[in-house]
Amino acid sequence: MKMDGKIRVATDAHYKELYNNMKSSGTVGDFHELFFVCACLGYRKKKSIQVKKRDDRFWSSTITPPEWACYYAMILEQNEFDYAKVSEDKDMLAVIEGYANAGIDILIEGFLNDYLLPISNGSDPQLDPTCCKELPKQFVHFIFEQSESETWDN
Amino acid sequence: MNDLGKTLLPDVNALIIEKLNTYPADVRELAIQAIRLSEAYPETAVAEQLQTIVRKLAKQQGGNGL
């Protein structure tokens, strides 16, 4: 639990373009933010998918303390408060990568699909720049909706 | 507003050279030569003269076993 800034955090190479698009369209400020959204979504739906083709996306030094705190909280809750599971940041982030990887699928399925270029056989998902004008607002709206349904149900 | 005055003084090139102090010697040398030449010559002429300087610096670097 040192908030180690020297770890390379990876996402699946399949989502590289999408990560780039979300940043350059101004929907998120940086990669770690989108990763955080996806990790939260994956965790809440209790879904984790192992990253198949690792592609280093950002340095852990960009993760903010509140984000770290949420990651530690997720792992602690999942492991019945076993502090040993959060002692190594690298191992912990590897687990979070799994949640984020599942989370991006949830994000695409539940929201981003309407903003993507048509996906042909196995091609990487990409934003369609012609329909992204209001994406930053819709994105925040979608996340907020998720938080509301999840939080108040519990 | 002294800082502002400093940035806007006409000897701005001296300040640039000061900022280049943190770079490796050969990079600094080439950069300074480029600025000095640019004070007097147009871009193409500067580029031509820089070719020779780059060659010389790269040779020295090789000679130093880098």
Next chain:
Amino acid sequence: MILHKMIVENFRQFRGRQEIEFWAPSLPHHNVTVVFGENGRGKTGLFRAIMFCLFGERRLSQDGDVPREELQLVNVSALEANTGPVRTSVELEFTHMGRSYRLRRAILGMQDGKRIIEEDDEKRLFVITSDGNTLTVPTIEIDVVIDSILDRRVKDYFLFDGEKIERLTRASIEQRREISAGIRNLLNVDALETAIRAVGRVSKALERELSNSSHEELSRLLKRISDNEEEQNQLRKRLDGLADEIRLARQEIDKTDNELKKFNEIRHLLDKRKLLEQELKDQEQQADEALKEMHNLVCKASALIVSPTVITVFEHIERQKQKGEIPSEIRRDLIERILTDDKCICGRDVLKDPAAHSHILDWQKRTSDVTTQDAALNLWRYLSEVRNHFGDDADLVEKRLQQYGNIRSTIANINRSLENVSNQIGTSERQDATKLDEHRKKLQDGIITLEANARNAQTLLEQLKQEEERLRALLKEERLKVGRNDELSRRSILARDTQDALNDVHDQFTREIKQLIGQSATQFFRELLDKEGRGNLRTIVVNDDYSLQVLDRYKKPFLANISAGQRQIMSISFIAALARAASRGGQIEIPLFMDTPFGRLSFEHRQNLINHIPTFASQWILLATDTEFRRQEANLLKTSGKWGKFFILRPTHDGNTTIEEQDINSALAILRDEEDY
């Protein structure tokens, strides 16, 4: 620099020889001059005359692409009344750093068929020394002397015209371009920029040479980088082209509007439409800015998704704390030592006492190592902070989404009203007006498309930049692999590293100047803002992309929420900061000309401008129309004790203008009250 007097002869609207005195030796601290006149009477012409006299310039930044023949300086009536050439001249008397100067510049205007030809005629500069002697400066040295008093590259910052103020309040490519050009002019780093380009050339040439070498991967990467750069260049050109097209389309709309104004019966509708369009533009800008700020909410909203987890874990640690498990009362290392040694600190053999032994084992379970305890306590603190913000964050996200929704519904309402007004204009019997109106609508639609294209191009450019960065990192690795000892490779690396270093230095300078301009603009902003604004707004920031932003007291971006008047004050503060920078940071040493700056300002803002500008500028020349300079403003100015001179520009029967000096006391009788409008 203090302007004393200017004499113009046959200069634009000013026929014959006319004089204007900006400063009276008998009232040395009265540094405000008001020049009052309707639009088109030649208020800006006075600034033009000064710029012509100082630098021989005929074009101001606001002239844009207006053809040279429309910017002629010679008075047309004088030319028509004369068979021969007409002399047009401007003579300026001023003091600077304790020295007095007299500068005169003249041209000869001639009619050649339908064309008017203007030729340089005379340029003379006299310096009057403290002992009263007059020295003539040799002609070839005049420009050097004048440039040392006011650098010609920054001359435009001393004219604040309403249009420039308006332009800077829009978050557009034009705005960013203007700000970037302003800052670039201040930097005075021509040699550095030439050096960057020259080293870039060398680097490119070496990369070309290398790409022909035998290293296949290296060649491939170099080729991809070169293609990427080419694409970026094309996109930049395209963006420039689009910005030009947008500007031209706006100019064309203004022209069309002037044409349309001829149709008097629909004039009120046209005015209404203009107002609605302005409102629409403001709202759309607010919507854009609100969208730009949305990404700041992403992490806050996401944390809400895992709020149950955060709360559960926080409460668990809290319970551990309450039970004394964290930090534990007994150190784990102590218990472990007791168990290993089988001896308590009191010397008792613990193994012989099963009850004590089981008690110690129980303690061992409850303690954790010191590092874990510290980490858990830290985590408890962070989670407590995250948890405490949940309520505020949810409110903030909801509020921002709602605000955005409100802006969009206002836009929809304005669009409906616009359609309504346009329909009314369209049903007018005047066929010409309808045609013009269609033309205007096409232009307006064109601008929307152009702006969308520009946004897409900008996104693409950002993506290419990211890709280039990645390719360069790969290239560096590859080069180190294949060519550490290869001289050509060493040369190429050196050239590229040097180009990067020079770019870094350039960036540092730009960053520094942006910060300094931001600080200086903030200072003006705080002085000029109204009470409400001062309570809320704190800092003006020049963003990395050269757009302007204003931060509230919580250092959060707030531009999307400020009023039109506050925006104008922000622009004025920014231009004043540029003017101060151009004066090398102290008092603004050059006369500030403000052309109709009060347009959309509240009385409190006007009051602040009137009270503060004469204190930070050596001289303030206010060019005003009757709709913005009224008895109220005149009263304020009079009470400030800074108002020295008052001139009225009056039309003559032949369409020219005469400059007429009035006593400032008579201004109150001439001007009107607000109620008169």
